[in-house]
Amino acid sequence: MTGVWALLGALAVAGAIGVLLKVREGRIYRRDSVDLPAPVRDLLAPGVTLVQLSTTFCAPCRHAKVVLSDLADRTDGLSHAELDVTNLPDVAAQLGVMRTPTTLALTADGVEVLRVGGVPKRDSLLAALQPHLP
Amino acid sequence: MPKDAPVDPRGPRFSAWMTTVVLAVVLLTGWWRLLAAQTVLFAMCAFISLKLNPWGHVYRFAIQPRLTPTTEREEAAPLRFAQGVGFVFALIGTLGYATGLTTLGTVATALALVAALLNAALGLCLGCEMYLLLRRYAPALARPQSQ
Numbered sequence: 001m002t003g004v005w006a007l008l009g010a011l012a013v014a015g016a017i018g019v020l021l022k023v024r025e026g027r028i029y030r031r032d033s034v035d036l037p038a039p040v041r042d043l044l045a046p047g048v049t050l051v052q053l054s055t056t057f058c059a060p061c062r063h064a065k066v067v068l069s070d071l072a073d074r075t076d077g078l079s080h081a082e083l084d085v086t087n088l089p090d091v092a093a094q095l096g097v098m099r100t101p102t103t104l105a106l107t108a109d110g111v112e113v114l115r116v117g118g119v120p121k122r123d124s125l126l127a128a129l130q131p132h133l134p
Numbered sequence: 135m136p137k138d139a140p141v142d143p144r145g146p147r148f149s150a151w152m153t154t155v156v157l158a159v160v161l162l163t164g165w166w167r168l169l170a171a172q173t174v175l176f177a178m179c180a181f182i183s184l185k186l187n188p189w190g191h192v193y194r195f196a197i198q199p200r201l202t203p204t205t206e207r208e209e210a211a212p213l214r215f216a217q218g219v220g221f222v223f224a225l226i227g228t229l230g231y232a233t234g235l236t237t238l239g240t241v242a243t244a245l246a247l248v249a250a251l252l253n254a255a256l257g258l259c260l261g262c263e264m265y266l267l268l269r270r271y272a273p274a275l276a277r278p279q280s281q
Contacts, residue, residue: 002240003161010161010244014251021258057215057262059208089269098267118263 025118028128033112037091039083044108047077048132052103053095055086064101064119071122077134105129138184138210143257146213148197149189150254153220157247161240166231169243173228176221180214212262216253219261219268220246 036044043051050068054061065082072080085092085100095104103120105113113132116125153172160169178186223246230239252258261268 002236003164006240006244007158007161007247010247011251013244014248014255017248017260018252018256018258022256055262055265057212057259057265059212059257059259059262062209085266089266092266093270098270099263100266 021118026116026121026124027118028114028116028120028124030114031096031112033110034095036106036110037094039088039091040095040104040106041110043081043083044106044110045079045081046108047079047134048113048129049106049108050078050080050103051106052080052082052101053085053092053097054082055084055100057086058100060119061101064103067120067122068103071126075126075129075133078129105132107132138214140207140209141184141190141213142198142204143206143208144201144204145190145193145198146208147254147257148193149187150250152189152192153250154247154254157243157250160227160243161247164231164236164239166228166239169224169231169239170228173221173224176217176224180218180221184210184213184217212259215265216249216259216261220249223249 040051043049050072052061052064052068054065061082065080068080072078083091085097092098095102099117101118103116105115107113114128156168156172159165160172175187184190223242227239227242227246230236230242232239249260252260
């Protein structure tokens, strides 16, 4: 009988996690700027840079890369760079990033404009970035 | 650790459904030998090659020919990492059931089932997205995979 309850519990938990992650996918939020680690600072370009943190084991990172590089190609003053943090866990920790893909929008001075968890939604991201673009 | 070529993403989804069924049967029956077999399967896929997965062969011979071909490919590294995470939970579950710690066996199997079901139904790989979290709090689990 315990097994039946465990199975029902597992189904419920999986459903809850699934809904939660789908709702939060591509969510845009803001955090206070931190001192950027050197590997991130090296990627900054004029205008706004979308720094996408990825790992080797992250399947959705590829989708995020396609969305972001296309958006950057079509938008003036916006560039995209991917940083593989598989072997740079300290960089991820310093930025407070726990899941990949996470994308940080940073100005040339290293000020954080916003960040996105999961695969970004193109239109809402562009709208949120608009005030910071030339 | 040899590298696998990228795969048709529908194969691993099918495989995840089969894993979900196996884990559900284990939960309902407490049949630890079946869980032990699943543990071995996870280990072979994670540490040797995804090609050893029998569900992959079933998919290629029985299901793929009936589907529209796709050019979409998924990298093997995340898939193998996921199998490694499955291996850890299945191993704990097997040890739990086999030594009479049934609660431990049940909880570990239920957690493995949550991960397998999310993978099957939504294509979500929790362990892959949370790799950084795992590496931070369970470095021994994450590190051998990153070599």
